[in-house]
Amino acid sequence: MLHTGKLTDSHRAVDGIFGFGQQSLSVISQLSSQRVTPRTFSHCLKGNNDGGGILVLGEIVEPDMVYTPLVPSMPHYNLDLRSISVGGQVLSIDASVFSTSINHGAIIDSGTTLSYLADEAYNAFIDAINNAVSEHVHPILSHGNQCYLITDSIDHIFPEASLNFAGGASLILHPEDYLIQQNPIGGSAVWCIGFKTIEGQKLTILGDLIMKDKIFVYDLEKQRIGWVNYDCKCKFSLLKSALRTVEGWSAPSGEVFEVSSTGQLTGPSTTKGSSSVNVSVNTEPGKTEFVNARPINNSSSPDELQTTVALLLNMFMLAGLLLL
Numbered sequence: 001m002l003h004t005g006k007l008t009d010s011h012r013a014v015d016g017i018f019g020f021g022q023q024s025l026s027v028i029s030q031l032s033s034q035r036v037t038p039r040t041f042s043h044c045l046k047g048n049n050d051g052g053g054i055l056v057l058g059e060i061v062e063p064d065m066v067y068t069p070l071v072p073s074m075p076h077y078n079l080d081l082r083s084i085s086v087g088g089q090v091l092s093i094d095a096s097v098f099s100t101s102i103n104h105g106a107i108i109d110s111g112t113t114l115s116y117l118a119d120e121a122y123n124a125f126i127d128a129i130n131n132a133v134s135e136h137v138h139p140i141l142s143h144g145n146q147c148y149l150i151t152d153s154i155d156h157i158f159p160e161a162s163l164n165f166a167g168g169a170s171l172i173l174h175p176e177d178y179l180i181q182q183n184p185i186g187g188s189a190v191w192c193i194g195f196k197t198i199e200g201q202k203l204t205i206l207g208d209l210i211m212k213d214k215i216f217v218y219d220l221e222k223q224r225i226g227w228v229n230y231d232c233k234c235k236f237s238l239l240k241s242a243l244r245t246v247e248g249w250s251a252p253s254g255e256v257f258e259v260s261s262t263g264q265l266t267g268p269s270t271t272k273g274s275s276s277v278n279v280s281v282n283t284e285p286g287k288t289e290f291v292n293a294r295p296i297n298n299s300s301s302p303d304e305l306q307t308t309v310a311l312l313l314n315m316f317m318l319a320g321l322l323l324l
Contacts, residue, residue: 052232060215067167070223079105081098086159103201107205115207116195117195126193140190151187155174155175160175161178
C-alpha cells in the first residue's frame with residue numbers, strides 16, 4: 001500500500017476510475033452480462049512501501065477464505081459489522097453504532113487509503129490499545145492522531161484486534177494492519193493508529209489499511225465478501241473450467257497453470273503444496289477466454305502497462321464495449 005497524497009502530480013495523475021460497483025453499468029456487471037466473466041472479482045494489495053498488487057476477474061477458490069454477507073439493497077459494499085475486539089476482549093460499543101442505513105454502517109472501500117471508525121467505536125478502540133501498551137510505550141499526539149514512541153518490535157507490544165461480522169466471520173488485524181510508521185523521533189520509532197474518525201457520523205469505512213496482504217473477494221453472484229491472509233508477492237495459479245486458450249496454451253478443463261511474478265503464463269503447475277490462488281471461470285463451449293491477473297507496481301515499464309491495457313481492451317471488445 002502506498003499513500004503519497006500526490007495523486008494530481010503529473011507523474012502520478014490518473015485519467016479516471018475503474019468502476020467495480022454493484023450497479024449494472026459497472027465494468028464487472030457488464031462483463032458478466034455478456035458472459036465474459038462471472039460477477040465476481042478479487043484483489044490482493046501489497047503491504048510494502050512499493051504499492052502494487054493483483055486484480056483478478058473471476059472466482060478465487062481458497063480453502064481458508066471466510067465470508068460475510070453483503071447488506072442487500074445498498075449502493076456501496078456494506079457489511080454487517082457486529083463488534084470490535086482488542087486482545088480477545090469485545091469492546092463495549094452500543095450496537096446502534098454499527099447499524100446500517102444510507103449514511104450509517106460499515107463499508108468496505110478499496111478507494112479509501114486509511115480506515116475510519118464512528119466516534120464511539122474509535123474512542124473505545126484507542127482506549128483499549130492505550131491500556132494494552134501503557135507499560136511499554138510513550139504515547140504522544142501528532143496532528144491530532146494517537147501515536148507512540150517505541151524502541152521494540154510492534155509485534156511484541158501491541159495486541160491483535162478483530163472486526164467481527166455477521167455469519168461468524170472475523171477480520172484479524174495484526175499491529176501492522178492498524179498502525180502506520182512515521183519518521184523517528186530521538187532514536188525512537190514512531191507508530192500511529194491508522195484509523196481516523198468521522199466526527200458526528202456513525203459511519204465505518206474499511207479501506208486499504210486493513211486490506212493489505214490479504215485477498216479480498218467480491219462475490220456479487222452470492223452477495224458476499226470474503227478474505228484470507230496472503231502474500232501478494234507470491235506467484236499464483238489459475239484454475240480454468242472449460243478452458244480453451246489462454247495466451248496460446250491449450251489445456252483440459254480444471255488444469256492449473258502457474259503465472260510468474262511478471263504476469264506471464266509459464267505452463268502447467270508442477271509445484272505441490274505451494275501457496276497459490278485458484279481462479280475458476282466458467283465459459284460456454286468453444287468460447288475463447290482472455291484473463292488479466294497480472295501484478296502491477298510502480299516500476300512497471302510502459303510496455304508492461306500497455307500489454308495490461310491491451311488485455312483489458314480485448315475483454316471489453318469481446319463484451320461489445322467501447323471505452324472512450
